[in-house]
Amino acid sequence: MSDAKVLLLVEDERLILWTLQEMLEFGGYVVIAATCGVDAITILDSRHPEIAGVVTDVRLGVGPNGWEVSWRARELQPDIPVVYASGDSAAEWPLYGVPKSIMVPKPYGTSQMLTAISSIFISSTP
Incomplete structure (x- = not known):
């Protein structure tokens, strides 16, 4: 069983998505990729127990x-x-971003x- 954290990566620009996914996987994360908000929410609804964090572009x-x-x-x-x-x-971001x-x-x-991803996991650890 791997201790790798699973990230949902949401990015509509495919080149950025592929580059970031490769970098995150090289950094030890497992990545579930989505290219639009609808797919991201569908993934969240069905797989949220296994997702440890979300990385998302704002404009999708x-x-x-x-x-x-x-x-x-x-x-x-609530604490993802x-x-x-x-x-x-x-x-x-101050208006629409979630706390922390x-x-x-x-x-x-x-x-x-x-x-940024590593630091948010450190800051969210109890």
């Missing part, structure tokens, strides 16, 4: 956005760590994202 095209994905995640797991990424929505989350502005380096 048509359908639920990253804010809505994180709200659903927190309905299912959330990391947001956005090129234009960082200023909205992190915003990583785009463009970001993959090491910056991995550090």
Whole structure:
């Protein structure tokens, strides 16, 4: 049995998704990927007990956005760590982001994202 944490990664830009997924898996995480808010919420609804954290872009095209994905995640797991990424929505984070989350502005380096994810898991550990 692996102790690897399972992350839900939500990103509508496939190149960013693949790059980030590869980096997270190299960093020791198991990644469940979704390319839109509808798929992310479906995954959360069916697999939330195994998901240890959510990494989501804010703007996801048509359908639920990253804010809505994180709200659903927190309905299912009130303390689930959330990391947001956005090129234009960082200023909205205090209004729409869930408490004890992190915003990583785009463009970001993959090491910056991995550090943000690692730090939110450390800060959410009892």
